[in-house]
Amino acid sequence: MAKLDKIAIILPKGVPFRHIKGRFNVYPMSTVPLTIPILVSLIPKELNVQVEIFDESIEKINKENIEADLIVISAITATANRAYKYADYSKSKGIPVVIGGVHATLNPQEALQHADSVICGIAVESWPQLLRNFKENKLQKIYTQQENIDLSNMPLPNRDCYNGKSAFKIKLNGVQATFGCDNNCEFCVQPYVCGGYHQRPVEQVIQEIKSIKSPFIEFYDPNIAQDKKYLRELCTAMIPLKKNWVAPATIDLADNEELLRLVAKSGCRSVLIGFESVSQDTLNEISKGFNTVYKYKEAIKKFHKVGIAVAGSFVFGFDSDTKDVFKQTLNFINKAHIDIPRFAINTPFPGTPFYEKMKRENRIIEQNWSMYDCNHVVIKPKNMTPEELQEGFDWISKEVYKFGAVLNRINFLSPFSFLTFLANIGLKTKCNNLFDYTRDDFCNTRDI
Numbered sequence: 001m002a003k004l005d006k007i008a009i010i011l012p013k014g015v016p017f018r019h020i021k022g023r024f025n026v027y028p029m030s031t032v033p034l035t036i037p038i039l040v041s042l043i044p045k046e047l048n049v050q051v052e053i054f055d056e057s058i059e060k061i062n063k064e065n066i067e068a069d070l071i072v073i074s075a076i077t078a079t080a081n082r083a084y085k086y087a088d089y090s091k092s093k094g095i096p097v098v099i100g101g102v103h104a105t106l107n108p109q110e111a112l113q114h115a116d117s118v119i120c121g122i123a124v125e126s127w128p129q130l131l132r133n134f135k136e137n138k139l140q141k142i143y144t145q146q147e148n149i150d151l152s153n154m155p156l157p158n159r160d161c162y163n164g165k166s167a168f169k170i171k172l173n174g175v176q177a178t179f180g181c182d183n184n185c186e187f188c189v190q191p192y193v194c195g196g197y198h199q200r201p202v203e204q205v206i207q208e209i210k211s212i213k214s215p216f217i218e219f220y221d222p223n224i225a226q227d228k229k230y231l232r233e234l235c236t237a238m239i240p241l242k243k244n245w246v247a248p249a250t251i252d253l254a255d256n257e258e259l260l261r262l263v264a265k266s267g268c269r270s271v272l273i274g275f276e277s278v279s280q281d282t283l284n285e286i287s288k289g290f291n292t293v294y295k296y297k298e299a300i301k302k303f304h305k306v307g308i309a310v311a312g313s314f315v316f317g318f319d320s321d322t323k324d325v326f327k328q329t330l331n332f333i334n335k336a337h338i339d340i341p342r343f344a345i346n347t348p349f350p351g352t353p354f355y356e357k358m359k360r361e362n363r364i365i366e367q368n369w370s371m372y373d374c375n376h377v378v379i380k381p382k383n384m385t386p387e388e389l390q391e392g393f394d395w396i397s398k399e400v401y402k403f404g405a406v407l408n409r410i411n412f413l414s415p416f417s418f419l420t421f422l423a424n425i426g427l428k429t430k431c432n433n434l435f436d437y438t439r440d441d442f443c444n445t446r447d448i
Contacts, residue, residue, distance in 0.1 A: 004135050006050045007043070008068035009036050012075055012082035013056035014373055015437050031174035031218050032057065035074050035101075037157035042127050047135060053161055056082075063089050063448055070134060073115075074101035077349050078373035080111075085445040087114040096139070098130065103369070105193050106351025108142050121145030121195050122179055124154050145195040151179075152201055156208045173214035177205045177234060181222040183250075185276075186286040187315060189349050190222050199230055206237045217267075219247035224271075226250075232259060235266035244416070246311075248272040251291060254299035264306035269416045270340065270423075271303065272311040278332045282320045297336045304411055309339040309420045316396075317346035317389050319382040326392040330399055337409050339420045341400050342427065344374035345393055346381075370443045375434055394435065401428035 011033070036053050043049055052068065054061045063086060071090040075083035080103040087097045091114070100119035104111035108118045117139050119126055126143040133139050159172040180194030209217060224247040225231050231253075238245070249271040254260060277283055280293045303310050314329050333341045348355040348364075349372060358364050358379050365386060366378035375393075377386045384392070399405065406424045410417050 002135055002137050003069050004047060004049055004131070006052065006068045007070050007072060007131075008066050009039055009051065009053050010061070010066070010071065010073045010083070010086050011036055011053075011055045011057070012073070012079040012086065014078040014082070014370065015434075015442050031171040032162065034157050034174050034176060034220065037159050037161055037172065039072065039074070039123070039127060040161040041155040041158040042124065044128050044131060047131060049131070051161060055162075055165075058165055061086075061448075066090065068095060070131075071095050071097045073097065073099050075099065075103050076101060077103045077106075077369050078371075079103075080369045081443070082370075082445050082448060084111075084114040085448040089448065091116075096134070100127075102189060102193050103350075105145065106189065106349060108144075110350075112141060117141060117143065119143040121193060122149055122198070124149055124151060147195060149179075149195070149198050151198055152204070154200060154204065156204075156211060159212075171214070173212050173216055174218045174220050175205065175208055175212070176200075176220040177202075177224065178221045178226060178230070181226060183223070183288070183290070185274075185288045186354050187318075187346055187348070189352060192352055194222075197226060199227065202230070202233050202237055205234060206241070209238065209241055209243060215242075215244055217243050217245040219245060221247060224249050225253040228256065228259060232262060235262050235268075238266040241267070243267045244269050246270040246272070248274070251275070251296070251299050254302040257302060260302060260308075261306055264308055268308055270309040270311055270420070272313060272342070274313045276313065276315045277318060277321075277325075278314075278329055279320060279325075282318045285320055286318060296332075300336050300338065304337070304414075307414055307416075309411070309414065309416065311340035311342060311423070312338040313342045313344065315344045315346050316393055317377065317379070317381050321381065321389075322383045323388055323392060326396045330396055333400060334405060334409060337411065339410055340423045340427070343393060343397055343400075345377055345389065347372055347374045347378055368443050371439070373442070376439075376442070397431040397434075401425075401431065 036055060040051050043051065054066065073083045073087055083099060087099060090097050096116045098117045098119060099111045099115040100123060104118050105120040108120055111118045117130065119130055120143060125146055130143055162172060178199050180197040181190040182197045184191050244267045246269055251273050275291065275296065276288055278293060283289055283291045300310050312333065316325060348358045363380040364378065365380055371378055377390045380386060381389050401424055406421065410420050
């Protein structure tokens with residue numbers, strides 16, 4: 001039997017969220033990710049393991065202070081280099097390392113070069129099994145994504161694991177009711193990291209929400225409106241809780257006005273809609289033709305009518321995009337009164353078919369994973385230069401959050417308009433922080 005008295009869980013962060021700098025996120029109620037609380041809750045009780053957590057979004061980590069029988073690291077692509085640096089150091093000290101998260105799921109063989117074991121996909125069943133195997137000296141190299149995941153017995157996230165950390169930096173009011181997405185948009189990793197679409201029982205989700213003291217809930221679901229029957233059941237059960245909540249959704253939620261009124265009645269104050277583009281040709285190109293551009297403005301009006309603010313996400317750098325796309329998008333945002341705009345650069349994440357396509361076409365221009373944060377250009381666009389794409393992205397990120405533009409967009413008749421205004425200021429702060437850093441700041445791991 002292997003010694004397993006203590007586990008250390010590390011969550012590395014990228015610029016500008018490392019060590020709290022720029023910690024005012026998209027919504028005033030933005031929360032700490034559920035990664036660590038979920039992992040802690042899934043540790044089998046019979047193992048009687050002590051857990052110490054290290055989250056770079058709330059603290060600076062001194063690697064020399066990390067002492068455990070097993071190191072567990074979760075990373076997305078933009079933080080993979082930092083994850084590998086922590087892993088390499090731990091292994092040099094003779095401590096076994098497990099790496100999981102989105103990047104490891106998509107690139108298990110690469111992650112395995114830095115770890116004793118790699119865990120892929122949703123770890124509800126495989127993570128407890130990994131720990132039992134470790135204890136029995138039967139650790140597998142790779143724990144693959146499960147095909148049929150049973151979420152009915154998933155324990156509530158252990159939010160107490162953050163006790164003792166700086167309280168003012170931590171908001172643990174995030175909830176995830178569903179995992180994955182059935183859509184297959186070309187640029188998105190969701191179809192590959194969750195092994196399909198999965199739901200937690202509504203009563204389980206409600207139990208979790210009741211346990212959260214905050215009046216605000218942020219759903220982490222990729223698309224809360226994927227299953228309209230499930231959404232109806234969830235919202236009906238949420239009405240008595242009197243919580244205010246935000247969540248990602250698809251624009252087709254506006255097509256069912258009766259359901260939309262129920263969503264608003266249950267406490268929904270904002271939805272994040274992936275508009276992605278104001279060009280129908282572009283949407284068809286990226287397999288998101290279910291978005292219909294000519295319906296955009298009418299859908300936004302329907303959300304506003306029931307008191308729901310619209311956070312709109314737009315992606316730049318698609319093959320049909322030209323230099324005009326930035327001004328066209330800005331004009332649309334202002335005329336359609338999108339309350340909280342958000343932007344990303346088209347990024348092919350390694351391990352996905354889109355990345356392999358870009359690689360075959362010799363269009364990958366950046367191999368440093370730290371730059372794969374959707375704020376930096378990593379491929380050659382078709383109808384502009386990489387420099388023009390980066391300059392256009394930086395330009396619209398400054399223009400859209402100017403004080404006058406924000407005031408003109410927001411519906412101040414909404415009782416939550418002040419929070420919407422604060423969300424814009426938070427995004428403006430985030431963008432300003434991005435501009436403060438150089439490429440070297442993003443890519444270096446010298447502080448580990």
